[in-house]
Every structure is written in C-alpha cells, then in structure tokens.
Amino acid sequence: MATLRDPWTILGLAPGTPWDAVRTRYVQLIRQHHPDRYADNPDEQRRQEELTKDIIWAYHELEKRQLKFSARPRPAARPSPPAWTPTRMTCARHGRWAVIFCTVCGEPLCTRCDSALTGFCPRHRSQRRGVH
Ligand SMILES: [Zn+2]
Ligand SMILES: [Zn+2]
Known part of the structure; x- marks a missing residue:
C-alpha cells in the first residue's frame, strides 16, 4: 500500500x-x-x-x-528494541480486543486489563508506581 x-x-x-x-x-x-x-x-x-x-x-x-x-541518555550497551508491530490484537487474559499496549513490554491490554488506560500491563504498572 x-x-x-x-x-x-x-x-x-x-x-x-x-x-x-x-x-x-x-x-x-x-x-x-x-x-x-x-x-x-x-x-x-x-x-x-x-x-x-x-x-x-x-x-x-x-x-x-x-x-x-x-x-534520558543511556549507556549505549543495549541495542534498541525491535520496532513494535501489532501482531496480536487481543489480550492474553480475557481474549478481548486490545485498546492499548503496555509501554514497557508491548503486551495487548483490553479495557479490563487496564481499565484506566494507563498504558501499562498489571506487572509494569506496579513497578511504575514506585517511580513516581
Ligand atoms: Zn508490561
Ligand atoms: Zn484483558
């Protein structure tokens, strides 16, 4: 296209x-x-x-x-992550349509996985809470 x-x-x-x-x-x-x-x-x-x-x-x-x-400037040791592509469009927990993807791991999240649409899967959301 x-x-x-x-x-x-x-x-x-x-x-x-x-x-x-x-x-x-x-x-x-x-x-x-x-x-x-x-x-x-x-x-x-x-x-x-x-x-x-x-x-x-x-x-x-x-x-x-x-x-x-x-x-922020990071040590250049880590290669940049592969480009994100929407291969899976449903969440793993409920099999429902994803509305947002985890900013960290790219996991598809439905409105039940991430009702507030924070853009973080439950795993990364709790980690993030400590940061802010
Ligand atoms: Zn995640
Ligand atoms: Zn879900």
Missing part, C-alpha cells in the same frame, strides 16, 4: 500536538471505533477493526517519537 501513513492525520491532530492531548484523543477514538461495539454487524466490525489498527499504529508511532524525544 502506497498510502501516506501520517500518524497525525490518522488521529486527526495537528503535528506537534502535546502528548497529553494525543493520548486523550487516542482513548476517545479507540472507544469510538472499538470493534466490540459492532458485534451485531460483522461487516462494520471488520471496517472498524481496520480503523482501530491504524489508530493504534499511529498512537504507537507517536509514542516512539515522544519517548525518543524525552529519553
């Missing part, structure tokens, strides 16, 4: 929108297009599924850029 994949366009935001606003917009869009909402209509569900994938891709693309931007 030769379509221009601009994450800002997909999310309907102006380039450079602050990260908090990106996040809010993402959660809004995911709720709006979540395939679970179209369970009665398989055609529409498939369409929404594709849309959701794009939205998730766009969000993670911007997240990567944002992380790069705010990353």
